[in-house]
Amino acid sequence: MPTRLVILLFLLLLTLCGCSSDAPSNPEDVVVGAQSPAFSLPTLDGATLKSNTLKGNVVVLNFWATWCQPCMIELPVLKDLAATSKVKIIGIALDEGGAKVVKPFVADHEINYPVVIGNQDVFEQFNGLAIPYNLLLDPSQRIVKIYRGPISKEEIEQDLKTIVAGN
DSSP states (O other), X not given: OHHHHXXXXXXXXXHHHHTOOSXXXXXXXXXXXXXXXXXXXXXXXXXXXXXXXXXXXOEEEEEEOTTOHHHHHHHHHHHHHHHHSSOEEEEEEOOTXXXXXXXXXXXXXXXXXXXXXXXXXXXXXXXXXXXXXXXXXXXXXXXXXXXXXXXXXXXXXXXXXXHHHHO
């Protein structure tokens, strides 16, 4: 009987270890080199964007809000990047008013990349403290760079060259 119990415990432990993920489970684990946390967020047209659909692409996750003045500084950089490169920009709006506030803002500012509706829980999951907050992900969705504050065109272009050189 004890042998059977040991085998059963070993199999249980093996099963639990096999269910683990590379993605961080704690916000403080969101660091360069770590796997980006998974998410599933509503788009402005009512669909759902799941993070696993972004695999295979270089991605910039951009946490922002319509009322955030520093976010407006980087908006032209993100729009240009979306228009002139293969990088997928995903705007994660943190407005409390949700799509009814964000959708007209996106149209008025001619934002040319997907915008989804986030919330404080998602922001905290990504270890966000203040916006704008951007994460640059490689095609395997590992975090290459974390930007706290507005990004500049020069900085993001240099970091993108590093990803291309590494692949």
